[in-house]
Amino acid sequence: MSIKIQTNLDYEAFCEELGLTLEELLHIVNNKDKHLSPPQTIVPLVQVIDEYVNNIKKLEKLNRRSETTLSTYLNFLERVKAFVNKNQPNLSVSELNEDIIYELLDDSTPRKNEKLSPNTVNKYMAIVRSVLKYALLRGYTEKDLRNKFTLGTISTLPRYLNDLQAKEVLNRALQKTYGYRKRAMLLFLLGTGCRVSELTNLKVCDFIVDENLIFIRKGKGNKERYIPIFNKVKTTVLNYLKMSGVEKWSPDIKGYLFSPDEGLEREKKVLDRSVQYLVRGLFDSMGLGKDYTVHTFRHTFAVNCLKNGIREEILMQMLGHEDPKTTAIYTKLKSQDLKEEVMKYYPFPFEELLKDMI
Structure with missing residues (x-):
């Protein structure tokens, strides 16, 4: 006799967070054994970014991200693509590391002597980690690569006016x-x-x-x-x-x-x-x-x-x-x-x- 397993997981919200449709999530679950095996081909980073962007655009109406946050995601990922295409067009998703992102940020900062705030750096690292989570779930990487991109602990005072x-x-x-x-x-x-x-x-x-x-x-x-x-x-x-x-x-x-x-x-x-x-x-x-x-x-x-x-x-x-x-x-x-x-x-x-x- 089969046992029915109930869960309180909000699958729609889960899919939104990952930038997937429900059908794509089911495909991943049904092919979980393939996911656990090493990828058959090296997947370029720009391809993964394109797929990820297309998915979050498709889910735009249901997405819990605000318009401003969504715009930040899309703009930053376009900058990553442009930087990679210019410098390492064949870079695979597994080869992406913090040094490359920091090089990108240094290269694209409006004033070269102006440092980005820790909050801004954390925001960009979080975007990269969301792409890597997507790559893992799609079976494009063998390992969870998100731990390569650390988020700094920040304690900031609220900026308010007297x-x-x-x-x-x-x-x-x-x-x-x-x-x-x-x-x-x-x-x-x-x-x-x-x-x-x-x-x-x-x-x-x-x-x-x-x-x-x-x-x-x-x-x-x-x-x-x-x-x-x-x-x-x-x-x-x-x-x-x-x-x-x-x-x-x-x-x-x-x-x-x-x-x-x-x-x-x-x-x-x-x-x-x-x-x-x-x-x-x-x-x-x-x-x-x-x-x-x-x-x-x-x-x-x-x-x-x-x-x-x-x-x-x-x-x-x-x-x-x-x-x-x-x-x-x-x-x-x-x-x-x-x-x-x-x-x-x-x-x-x-x-x-x-x-x-x-």
């Missing part, structure tokens, strides 16, 4: 062309903690004024959530809408909230890269380094929430995090802020004890 910096960046945004829109976008980011892609995909009808809620329709992993509207954000956005031709908010307005279009139609949306370019220019003018990006507004929101008593599990839901460890990053304060927070409670009993001892 109150004066936040005020300055908003004032500078207001001086720009269409400054009323640009300032409203940045204040929205500061007051909601939204990702830039969530901001640009927001519709007027998602800004639910009657219930003081914001519907985030396209978060990371295409997950939806609601977040509260703080009064300052609500006032700012409603004023912006009036200035851009929407006298009164209505749930019937289906156009984009932040749009270069004026009036009720609002068919075009502000692009992610436009917001990123705006923020980079503002931060450069303020003397803030490259570590400060559009994501800094999200960090600033999170740190301020925690400093003002919002519990981590609540903040986790507001930010759309799945892992509490991700939210916990925001509990780390800059040294000056840490000192100020601690000194609020000065003198502590230990300080009094030290006085007695002295």
Whole structure:
């Protein structure tokens, strides 16, 4: 009698992660003995990359990766292909190593004396490891080669703005062309903690004024959530809408909230890269380094929430995090802020004890 084996594994999600279709996964399982035997031919790396890219493109609609992440994958793998075709066109997937990737990164860095951040290097190594995982599952390699590409352990402080910096960046945004829109976008980011892609995909009808809620329709992993509207954000956005031709908010307005279009139609949306370019220019003018990006507004929101008593599990839901460890990053304060927070409670009993001892 056959025994039915049940599992809670989400096969669709598993296939998405590997860049495979369900049919291809079944083919691999049905031919597992062939997979365990050495490959009959040497498979060029560029061929594996092409197959991997084609698979993740086919699964694009179902993929849990955001548009930005998917674009990063595709752009980096195109750079790898170009580099390999130029220098070692016959390189096999088994011959790929860290030295080749580091050589590629050194060769393609815009400024030769500018080092890539550990986070960026980790991101590229993770992409390479995903390709090698695909190669292993397709039987193109005998061994799991992912351990050849190490991911560094990184402990970073959140890059957030203090109150004066936040005020300055908003004032500078207001001086720009269409400054009323640009300032409203940045204040929205500061007051909601939204990702830039969530901001640009927001519709007027998602800004639910009657219930003081914001519907985030396209978060990371295409997950939806609601977040509260703080009064300052609500006032700012409603004023912006009036200035851009929407006298009164209505749930019937289906156009984009932040749009270069004026009036009720609002068919075009502000692009992610436009917001990123705006923020980079503002931060450069303020003397803030490259570590400060559009994501800094999200960090600033999170740190301020925690400093003002919002519990981590609540903040986790507001930010759309799945892992509490991700939210916990925001509990780390800059040294000056840490000192100020601690000194609020000065003198502590230990300080009094030290006085007695002295």
